[in-house]
Amino acid sequence: MKKVITYGTFDLFHQGHYNIIKRAKAYGDYLIVGVTSESYDIERGKLSVHDSLLTRIENVKKTGLVDEIIVEEYLGQKTRDIIQYDIDTLVVGSDWIGKFDHLKQYCNVVYLERTKNISSTQIREKSSAIRNFGVITDNADDLGVVSETKYVSGIHIERVFSEDIDVAEEFCNKYELNSYGNCFEKFCQDLSIVYIKCDLEKRYNYIKQCIEKGVHVICEFPFSLDNEKCQELNKLAREKNVILMENIVMVYLRAFSQFLWIADSNEVGKVLSIDIGMSNDFFEYEKTLEDMSVLAITAVTKLLGTEAKYISKNLIPGNEDGEEYCSMFFRYEDAVARIEIGKNIDLHNHLTVIGTKGRIVLEDDWWNTGYFKVIKNGCKKVDRRSFNFEGTGFRYLIQELLIMLRDERYECNRLTDDEACSILKVLNKLED
Numbered sequence: 001m002k003k004v005i006t007y008g009t010f011d012l013f014h015q016g017h018y019n020i021i022k023r024a025k026a027y028g029d030y031l032i033v034g035v036t037s038e039s040y041d042i043e044r045g046k047l048s049v050h051d052s053l054l055t056r057i058e059n060v061k062k063t064g065l066v067d068e069i070i071v072e073e074y075l076g077q078k079t080r081d082i083i084q085y086d087i088d089t090l091v092v093g094s095d096w097i098g099k100f101d102h103l104k105q106y107c108n109v110v111y112l113e114r115t116k117n118i119s120s121t122q123i124r125e126k127s128s129a130i131r132n133f134g135v136i137t138d139n140a141d142d143l144g145v146v147s148e149t150k151y152v153s154g155i156h157i158e159r160v161f162s163e164d165i166d167v168a169e170e171f172c173n174k175y176e177l178n179s180y181g182n183c184f185e186k187f188c189q190d191l192s193i194v195y196i197k198c199d200l201e202k203r204y205n206y207i208k209q210c211i212e213k214g215v216h217v218i219c220e221f222p223f224s225l226d227n228e229k230c231q232e233l234n235k236l237a238r239e240k241n242v243i244l245m246e247n248i249v250m251v252y253l254r255a256f257s258q259f260l261w262i263a264d265s266n267e268v269g270k271v272l273s274i275d276i277g278m279s280n281d282f283f284e285y286e287k288t289l290e291d292m293s294v295l296a297i298t299a300v301t302k303l304l305g306t307e308a309k310y311i312s313k314n315l316i317p318g319n320e321d322g323e324e325y326c327s328m329f330f331r332y333e334d335a336v337a338r339i340e341i342g343k344n345i346d347l348h349n350h351l352t353v354i355g356t357k358g359r360i361v362l363e364d365d366w367w368n369t370g371y372f373k374v375i376k377n378g379c380k381k382v383d384r385r386s387f388n389f390e391g392t393g394f395r396y397l398i399q400e401l402l403i404m405l406r407d408e409r410y411e412c413n414r415l416t417d418d419e420a421c422s423i424l425k426v427l428n429k430l431e432d
C-alpha cells in the first residue's frame, strides 16, 4: 500500500484545497492530511486564521478523500510523521518549492502547481471589512510597522501624515502607501486606526484629536509625561468607545505572558528580586535611555506590581561618544528590583527573576523574547521554554487590537490603565 501525506491550514476551505487533496490522493492508496494547530499557526506568524481547528478538520473530512487526519503542531513534525506513518510521498503546493527537499532522504517529495486565483488570504480579505490604517510620523522610518501589518488580514496602510511634507512624501514613496499629506483633517478621513510615532511633546494633541474623531490609536509610550493628561486621554477614549493602546510589543508576546505566569504561579517560589540589564546592542532602531527604561520598568511593574515603596536612580550622563548609563533601584514590601541600562555600553542583557525556590532567566533581547529558562534550586536539569514568533512582534499587537474591535472590547488587559499610570509615575520620578 502506497501512503501519501499532505499538510495545510485549510482555512475557509476552498477549491484550491480540494484540488490538492484530490491530486495527492492519486499518488497512492492511503492519504493522510496534517492540519495545522492554532498555536503552530500563531508561532509561524500566520495570525489571521478564521476557522477553528475543529472546523478545518471537519472540512477536510467532508471531501471524502482522506483516510486519516492528524494535527501538525510544531516545526519539524513532518520528519517524525513521515517516519512514523511510513510515508511514500509527501505532496505540497508549489508555494513551497524547494522548502522540503531535505525530506527526500525519507520519501518522495512532490510539489504541485497551486490552483490559480484563489487562496484563504484572498477570501479573508474579501469577506472582512478592511480597516484603513494611517501613520503619523516625524521621520521617514517606519520601525518595521508597514511590513508587519502585511501579515494581519483586515488592515490596509492607507496614508501617512507628517508636519513636514517632505518627510511625508519620502515615507509614502519608501513604503509604497497610497497617499501622504500635512493636513490633519484630510489625513483622518475614513481612517479606522492611527499609529502615532512622534516626539513626546506632540503625542498628546494628536492622540486627543484622533480619539475625538473616533479613530483608534496605537502610540509610543508614554503618551505624555503629565499624568493628568494621560488620565484624560484614557477617559476620553472610554467615553468615545475608542481603543488607545501603548506600543509596548513585549506584553503581547506569548513567551512574555508565559514567563509572567510562571513567575506569578510560585514555580520558583516567592519572588525576592528582579535583576535587569539592558543595552542598545540588540535594537535595530535608535533607542534612547528613556525608551529602554519603559521596557524595563514595565517588566518590573508586571512582576512586582504598582506599589513600590522606594525608587532611586543614578544617571551618568553621556560624553561626545554618546555613552550613557543609568541604574535604578526599587524596593517593594517584600522584594527588590535592580535595573541597569546602558547606551553604547557593553552590558549583560538579561532579565532574571530570583525566587525562594529558583530562578527564571531571559537573556539577550529579553524584551523581544521567544525563549527563557527556569532553573529550580537543587535540580540539575534546566527547564527551557520556547515560543517562537515572527518579525518584530508588532503584528501580534495589531492582531490583539483587531480582536478587541471584533469583540467590541475597548479596554486592553495586557497593560491596564493602573499599570500604565504607575510606569509613568516611575518615569516622572526618574526625570526629577
Ligand code: CTP
Pocket (backbone or CB within 6 Å): 007, 008, 009, 010, 011, 016, 017, 020, 091, 092, 093, 094, 095, 096, 112, 113, 114, 115, 116, 117, 118, 119, 120, 121, 122
Ligand atoms: N493550495 C493550492 N492552491 C491554492 C491554495 C492552496 O494548491 N490556490 C495548497 C497549498 O499549496 C498547500 C495546501 O493547499 O499545499 C494548503 O494550503 P493553505 O496554506 O492552507 O491555503 P492557502 O489558501 O494558501 O492559505 P493562505 O492564503 O492563508 O496562505
